[in-house]
Amino acid sequence: MHIPSLLGPAPWQRQWTTLAAFLLPALALTVPSGYSYGAVLLLLGALVCLPRWVRLRPDRGTLALVGVTFAMGLLWCVLSDPRESMGQWDRPVKFWLGALCGLFIASQPPRPRPVFWGLLAGCLGAGLVALWQVHAEGAPRASGFPSGRTNAIQWGNLALLLGAMLALQLAALWRQLPRPAVLCAAVAALLAVNASVLSQSRGGWLALLLALPLGLWLLRRVHPGRIAAIAAVLVAALAVLTAMNWQVVEERWERMHDEVAQYDTRGEADNSVGQRLEHWRFAWQVGLERPLTGWGMAGYMREKAARVAAGQYERSIMEYIYVHNELLDIFVKTGLGGVLLMLCFYGVPVALFWPSRRCMQALADAPEAVRAQVLALRLSGLAIPVLYAGFGITQVFFAHNSGIMFYIFMNMVVWAALLGMQAPPAALAADARA
Numbered sequence: 001m002h003i004p005s006l007l008g009p010a011p012w013q014r015q016w017t018t019l020a021a022f023l024l025p026a027l028a029l030t031v032p033s034g035y036s037y038g039a040v041l042l043l044l045g046a047l048v049c050l051p052r053w054v055r056l057r058p059d060r061g062t063l064a065l066v067g068v069t070f071a072m073g074l075l076w077c078v079l080s081d082p083r084e085s086m087g088q089w090d091r092p093v094k095f096w097l098g099a100l101c102g103l104f105i106a107s108q109p110p111r112p113r114p115v116f117w118g119l120l121a122g123c124l125g126a127g128l129v130a131l132w133q134v135h136a137e138g139a140p141r142a143s144g145f146p147s148g149r150t151n152a153i154q155w156g157n158l159a160l161l162l163g164a165m166l167a168l169q170l171a172a173l174w175r176q177l178p179r180p181a182v183l184c185a186a187v188a189a190l191l192a193v194n195a196s197v198l199s200q201s202r203g204g205w206l207a208l209l210l211a212l213p214l215g216l217w218l219l220r221r222v223h224p225g226r227i228a229a230i231a232a233v234l235v236a237a238l239a240v241l242t243a244m245n246w247q248v249v250e251e252r253w254e255r256m257h258d259e260v261a262q263y264d265t266r267g268e269a270d271n272s273v274g275q276r277l278e279h280w281r282f283a284w285q286v287g288l289e290r291p292l293t294g295w296g297m298a299g300y301m302r303e304k305a306a307r308v309a310a311g312q313y314e315r316s317i318m319e320y321i322y323v324h325n326e327l328l329d330i331f332v333k334t335g336l337g338g339v340l341l342m343l344c345f346y347g348v349p350v351a352l353f354w355p356s357r358r359c360m361q362a363l364a365d366a367p368e369a370v371r372a373q374v375l376a377l378r379l380s381g382l383a384i385p386v387l388y389a390g391f392g393i394t395q396v397f398f399a400h401n402s403g404i405m406f407y408i409f410m411n412m413v414v415w416a417a418l419l420g421m422q423a424p425p426a427a428l429a430a431d432a433r434a
Contacts, residue, residue: 006018006022007019007111007114011108013045013049013052013108014109014110014111016041016045017045017104017105017108017109017110017416018111018114019038019041020038020041020042020105020413021105021110021111021114021115021118021416021417022038022114022115022117022118023037023038023118024038024039024118024406024410024413025038025115025118025119025121025122025165025410026118026119026121026122027125028126028158028162028406029122029125029129029144030122030126030129031145032144032146033402034125035158035405035409038409038413039098039101042104042105042409043097043101045101045104045105045108046100046101046104046105049104049107052107053103053104054103056107058106058107059106059419061352061415061419062415064348064351064352065102065348065349065352065411066099066103068341068345068348069095069098069102069345071341071344072095072341072342072345073091074092075330075334075342076091077092078297078333078338079329079330079333079334079399080092082297090401091398091399091404094401094404094405094408095404098405098409101409101412102408102412102415102416105416108416109417109418109420111417111420112373112376112418113373115380115417116166116173116185116376119162119165119169119380120185120188121188122162122192123189124184124187124188124191126158126159126163126191126192126195127159127188127190127191127194127195128191129142129144129145129195130195130199131191131194131198133147133198134198141156141200142155142159143155143199151400151402152200153199153201153203153204154395154397154402155199155402156195156196156197156198156199156200157199157203157204157207157387158402158406159192159195159196159199160193160195160196160201160207160387161383161387161406163188163189163190163191163192163195163196164193164208164211164215164387165384166185166188166192166380168376168380168383169377169379169380170182170185170186171219171223171230171379172372172373172375172376172379173373175368175372176368176372176373190237190240190241193237193241194241194244194245197245197248197249198245200248202252202256202394203390203393203394203395204390206390206393206394207389207390207391208387208390210390211383211387212234214386216231216234218382219379221355222355222360222375255272259271259273259274260273260274262274263277263278268314269314269316269317270316274316275314275316275317275320275324276324276325276394278313278316278317279320279323279324279325280325280328282304282307282313282323283323283328283329283331283332284328284331284332286300286303286304286307286332287328287332287335290335291331291336292335293334294330294331294333294334295333296333296334297333300332300333304318322396323396324394325392325395325396326389326392326396326397326398327339327343327392345385346385346388347385349382349384349411350385350386352418353377353378353379353381353384353414353415354378354382355375355378359374360374360375370421374418374421377414377417378418381414381418384407384410384411384414385407385411388403388407391403
């Protein structure tokens with residue numbers, strides 16, 4: 001596939017957003033800060049084309065997605081650490097710039113098929129990076145480049161998300177793809193999930209277990225005759241991955257079991273699981289004292305130091321400024337209002353991408369390739385908030401640059417590509433086949 005066929009015909013603004021839609025997942029985990037390249041392209045495009053797109057009226061879905069993203073930037077003004085000085089504006093600004101880029105890309109929707117190719121390239125890259133780091137460099141866990149300086153939890157969870165998104169797109173598009181592409185995509189998805197296993201991020205495995213029932217239910221609804229085959233392939237793939245990494249899985253499971261037992265019996269919190277459980281206990285109990293307003297970041301830190309000094313909680317929770325649970329962290333610092341906004345940040349994409357019967361029946365007269373492409377975008381887009389909610393059970397994912405950037409910009413890319421599927425039928429059919 002050459003570049004002109006990937007980007008499609010003019011206008012150049014759509015070629016630009018299509019290139020960004022490809023690069024965002026393709027480079028996400030393969031090069032340092034790889035998720036930033038596509039995002040920077042979108043920001044440049046938004047600034048250059050500002051006089052053109054600012055006059056357009058966005059659809060309600062785009063306004064909802066952009067609005068909740070902008071509001072999250074305001075929330076992170078409260079959640080940011082005041083000790084970081086100017087650095088405390090780093091996270092809010094990313095939300096606000098993401099909202100700006102969302103308006104731009106919705107005005108020039110990217111072609112949908114390059115999103116699939118970007119996911120395929122990204123999964124292959126993540127899988128090969130993980131194999132190199134663990135089996136060639138001898139690293140204890142895969143974490144992405146530069147080796148030893150990136151967060152293995154974030155990296156491994158995003159690898160899992162890439163693999164899930166590609167697998168869902170493949171389940172919808174396999175009839176429209178050449179057989180070599182189907183085989184390559186299946187291998188790439190397995191490599192991405194294997195990268196997550198090699199990262200040893202147990203929170204990602206938990207998120208996948210929680211998301212699997214929803215995924216299988218949706219696939220059963222849209223492909224009722226093939227759910228048994230899909231389930232069989234899934235079980236076989238998980239069995240192969242477990243067998244390939246049996247020692248890693250066994251060690252991590254036994255360590256988790258031991259750490260839970262140590263906390264339950266002796267209250268030990270100087271390990272990964274114990275520290276999380278103690279932090280959750282603190283956040284819940286202290287948050288209930290101010291459920292409407294929360295303590296703010298500064299108040300949270302002062303209160304934690306005081307109660308640890310008084311012997312009410314283990315000292316290990318002083319090591320981190322976040323609670324290791326997205327909703328609990330927001331609850332203790334901003335109260336129920338912040339929790340509601342966080343739920344909307346998950347819920348708006350879920351509502352936009354949900355493959356309802358009404359949405360799919362509206363395409364009843366469209367060519368099969370168009371229906372398959374729309375379904376692929378909806379299923380893979382839905383995976384983003386669902387798996388992020390799972391990751392957030394054991395990690396404050398949006399405290400990290402990768403967590404913010406990938407969520408915002410990948411949601412915008414998939415949603416804009418879905419908007420582009422509302423083009424005239426002839427153009428739709430051409431895009432779906434490309």
